[in-house]
Amino acid sequence: MNKFRFIFIGFMLTFMSSWVGLVLLPIWGLGNFKQVPDPKTGEMIPPVFSSLEREGHGVYIANGCMYCHSQQVHPARVRTDIARGWGERRTVARDYMNQETVQMGTMRTGPDLSNIGVRNPSETWHLLHLYNPQITSRGSNMPPFKFLFETRKKDPEKPAANALNFPKGFGPGKDFEVTPSHEMLALVAYLQSLKLSSYEIPEAPAARVESLAK
Amino acid sequence: MLIAVTVVLIIMLLGSIGTVFAFSWAATHQQFENLESAAESIFDADEPIGTPTDPAITRDS
Amino acid sequence: MSSENALNPDAAAIEESRLQRLEIDRAARWPVGIFLGSSLFWLLLGSALAIAASIKLHDPEFLAENAWLTFGRVRPAHLNIVAYGWLSTAGIGIGLWILSRLCRAPIRDSRSLTLAAVLWNMGNAVGTWGILRGDSTAVEWLEYPTYAAPFLLVCFAFVTLEAVGLIRRRPPGHIYISQWYIMAAFFWFPALYFTAHGLLILAPVQAPAQPPINWWFAHNVLGLWFTPIGLAAVYYLIPKIIGRPIHSYYLSIIGFWSLAFFYAWNGMHHLIGGPFPAWLITASVVASIMMFIPVITVAINHHFTMVGHFKKTIYSPTLRFVVFGAMCYTLASFQGSTMAIRSLNGITHFTHYTVAHAHLGAYGFATMVFFGSIYYIMPRLLEREWPSRFLIRIHFWSCALGFIGYWVFLSWGGILQGIELNQKETPFLEIVALTMPYLKLRTISGSLMTLGHVAFATSFCWMIIRHRASDGEPTLFTKRVPDPAPIHE
Numbered sequence: 001m002n003k004f005r006f007i008f009i010g011f012m013l014t015f016m017s018s019w020v021g022l023v024l025l026p027i028w029g030l031g032n033f034k035q036v037p038d039p040k041t042g043e044m045i046p047p048v049f050s051s052l053e054r055e056g057h058g059v060y061i062a063n064g065c066m067y068c069h070s071q072q073v074h075p076a077r078v079r080t081d082i083a084r085g086w087g088e089r090r091t092v093a094r095d096y097m098n099q100e101t102v103q104m105g106t107m108r109t110g111p112d113l114s115n116i117g118v119r120n121p122s123e124t125w126h127l128l129h130l131y132n133p134q135i136t137s138r139g140s141n142m143p144p145f146k147f148l149f150e151t152r153k154k155d156p157e158k159p160a161a162n163a164l165n166f167p168k169g170f171g172p173g174k175d176f177e178v179t180p181s182h183e184m185l186a187l188v189a190y191l192q193s194l195k196l197s198s199y200e201i202p203e204a205p206a207a208r209v210e211s212l213a214k
Numbered sequence: 215m216l217i218a219v220t221v222v223l224i225i226m227l228l229g230s231i232g233t234v235f236a237f238s239w240a241a242t243h244q245q246f247e248n249l250e251s252a253a254e255s256i257f258d259a260d261e262p263i264g265t266p267t268d269p270a271i272t273r274d275s
Numbered sequence: 276m277s278s279e280n281a282l283n284p285d286a287a288a289i290e291e292s293r294l295q296r297l298e299i300d301r302a303a304r305w306p307v308g309i310f311l312g313s314s315l316f317w318l319l320l321g322s323a324l325a326i327a328a329s330i331k332l333h334d335p336e337f338l339a340e341n342a343w344l345t346f347g348r349v350r351p352a353h354l355n356i357v358a359y360g361w362l363s364t365a366g367i368g369i370g371l372w373i374l375s376r377l378c379r380a381p382i383r384d385s386r387s388l389t390l391a392a393v394l395w396n397m398g399n400a401v402g403t404w405g406i407l408r409g410d411s412t413a414v415e416w417l418e419y420p421t422y423a424a425p426f427l428l429v430c431f432a433f434v435t436l437e438a439v440g441l442i443r444r445r446p447p448g449h450i451y452i453s454q455w456y457i458m459a460a461f462f463w464f465p466a467l468y469f470t471a472h473g474l475l476i477l478a479p480v481q482a483p484a485q486p487p488i489n490w491w492f493a494h495n496v497l498g499l500w501f502t503p504i505g506l507a508a509v510y511y512l513i514p515k516i517i518g519r520p521i522h523s524y525y526l527s528i529i530g531f532w533s534l535a536f537f538y539a540w541n542g543m544h545h546l547i548g549g550p551f552p553a554w555l556i557t558a559s560v561v562a563s564i565m566m567f568i569p570v571i572t573v574a575i576n577h578h579f580t581m582v583g584h585f586k587k588t589i590y591s592p593t594l595r596f597v598v599f600g601a602m603c604y605t606l607a608s609f610q611g612s613t614m615a616i617r618s619l620n621g622i623t624h625f626t627h628y629t630v631a632h633a634h635l636g637a638y639g640f641a642t643m644v645f646f647g648s649i650y651y652i653m654p655r656l657l658e659r660e661w662p663s664r665f666l667i668r669i670h671f672w673s674c675a676l677g678f679i680g681y682w683v684f685l686s687w688g689g690i691l692q693g694i695e696l697n698q699k700e701t702p703f704l705e706i707v708a709l710t711m712p713y714l715k716l717r718t719i720s721g722s723l724m725t726l727g728h729v730a731f732a733t734s735f736c737w738m739i740i741r742h743r744a745s746d747g748e749p750t751l752f753t754k755r756v757p758d759p760a761p762i763h764e
Binding site: 002004007008010011012014015017018019021022023025026027029030031032033060061062063064065066067068070072074075078079080083084090091092093094095096097098099100101102103104106107108109111133137138139140141142143144145146147148 | 331332333335336339340341342345346347348350351409410411412413414415442443447448449450455458459462463466470474475479480481482483484485486487488491495499532535536539540542543545546548549550551552555558559617621624625626627629630696697698699703704707708711714
């Protein structure tokens with residue numbers, strides 16, 4: 001072959017075929033979801049994020065949480081996600097429609113978080129866990145996020161209302177208090193909002209059917 | 215997603231037809247002759263076939 | 276030797292081709308030299324971040340006080356630096372040099388390309404700083420924030436333009452397979468980057484459509500950018516070094532087209548089990564299995580070219596690195612095809628096994644082939660030999676043994692992790708605990724690999740410093756550099 005232009009046309013055509021199949025078709029098929037009304041309450045689901053939750057999504061992204069945590073519940077016949085309590089049913093495409101930059105993830109160094117808002121709704125748990133994962137999960141290899149908290153000397157007259165209560169052996173000591181920064185509160189709000197596999201969306205398999213399959 | 219499957223199948227079909235066409239074009243336009251010269255094109259008078267070009271080899275081979 | 280001797284009519288042809296080759300290497304000295312030299316800086320920085328990230332996985336308190344060094348930033352910084360700072364930068368240099376050689380045309384716009392290299396490095400620096408400060412886009416393989424992209428794209432415009440200029444000035448006749456791969460790569464990569472950055476970061480499509488585009492991009496960086504440059508290098512260097520043409524040119528053409536078509540469709544195998552339509556995943560699974568075709572043709576071709584000449588890997592550092600790399604290409608691709616099979620994927624998805632596989636391709640194949648290529652190219656650019664056989668030996672053995680350790684230990688740990696993840700009774704923290712020894716072994720292996728990189732960078736700098744100190748330019752043109760003794764093990 002001595003004509004470069006034919007080689008060029010050839011390799012651009014093969015490239016474009018993949019572009020049609022793996023970019024264009026997904027945009028058409030997966031890029032135009034609308035909310036649907038919840039059959040029980042009538043409110044539109046999946047719900048749009050509040051501005052604090054949206055900020056928290058930004059904190060999640062800035063600190064790379066996705067590199068250890070996935071956000072996708074797999075069907076019971078493929079994985080033990082549902083058996084582990086990570087979700088009530090497999091997640092479907094529409095569940096993600098309100099995220100700005102989807103964080104489905106490809107690693108499970110840590111557990112899946114699609115439904116963490118249902119599984120672990122407690123703000124206190126999240127604050128302690130994020131301050132130092134060893135407090136709630138001994139042996140975890142998740143890093144501590146102390147830099148998203150503010151540590152200062154405690155003023156005995158005016159202790160901070162939302163200071164963390166550390167169990168024995170953790171925390172900076174009784175002379176100090178630790179409060180979450182705004183970014184940390186946003187992150188926790190985001191985590192509490194993650195209930196991806198709990199929506200009763202028409203195309204989603206019924207949770208009851210999935211859990212029977214366990 | 216029936217449309218999507220159809221589109222993918224059409225791409226595969228076009229690809230297969232295109233491949234067959236490209237092969238027959240190549241066969242009739244002498245693309246399969248002289249393949250040896252293509253493989254030999256990386257050599258030249260100064261670095262001919264049979265001469266290793268890494269000085270670490272030529273010392274001993 | 277240099278005189279045009281009437282007794283030897285071929286002497287004129289020999290002299291002409293020698294001078295042409297020298298002119299080509301001379302024109303490449305600055306542009307290719309800068310790309311290759313700066314790639315080593317990123318290799319070292321990328322290795323340091325790799326070790327930090329690796330330690331953090333078994334010692335999470337390590338360097339954890341500062342937001343800039345939290346694992347979730349260090350890990351993507353490592354990936355982007357080795358992908359775009361080390362592999363891509365070296366790939367551009369190697370691609371341009373091989374193209375220039377095969378087109379028998381010297382690089383013309385040396386100054387613009389040198390500027391382009393500077394821009395490329397600035398893009399990587401700005402991008403890395405961006406990730407560490409918290410501006411990561413959190414799109415895998417595309418984490419550099421938008422403000423780094425213009426540097427990369429402008430540089431690439433110059434590179435592709437020069438490549439087109441070279442291919443147009445080529446002599447009539449067959450276009451060699453390496454030229455096919457390099458030209459394709461130089462068009463594919465900007466098309467991928469531009470499209471993905473636009474659709475995922477600048478004007479993001481709705482979230483559910485993002486993962487397919489993300490993994491179309493990320494997988495194709497491996498298959499349509501690193502792989503073609505790596506294969507181009509192997510297809511050029513093995514025959515050139517041993518002095519024997521490639522076993523079957525016909526097979527290499529089949530390899531090229533089947534790679535171009537099938538590889539591009541692979542990306543969705545990263546999403547098996549996820550919330551996507553079955554046809555999308557299945558298309559990629561099929562394409563992943565079809566990859567056996569190009570990979571087997573390449574393996575047959577390289578093996579039969581090398582047959583009878585394997586002993587030469589004892590003497591030639593380039594050949595040793597390149598052959599190691601070519602074998603890893605075959606292994607990595609076979610492994611990848613098997614990982615796309617749904618039942619096996621059920622065990623390996625989400626585990627450290629995938630990370631080990633990624634390194635088999637990006638390190639075992641691409642990095643080792645690029646090491647070998649640099650060992651071949653630099654003496655020809657600088658017109659002198661590598662200064663120390665000892666450093667080359669350290670480089671090869673540290674990297675080869677370190678990497679084998681890395682891959683074996685991390686894969687093993689990953690499989691155990693995957694098996695336990697599929698046992699619903701196994702508590703999650705127990706799974707974390709069982710991976711610990713393997714993660715520690717990975718840190719040790721990775722440190723050994725880094726030792727090799729330091730040896731290589733030392734060699735490189737020493738060679739450059741020695742070159743500048745020498746004054747023997749004219750003599751190097753006409754006198755052969757004395758051959759060093761072979762490297763015996």
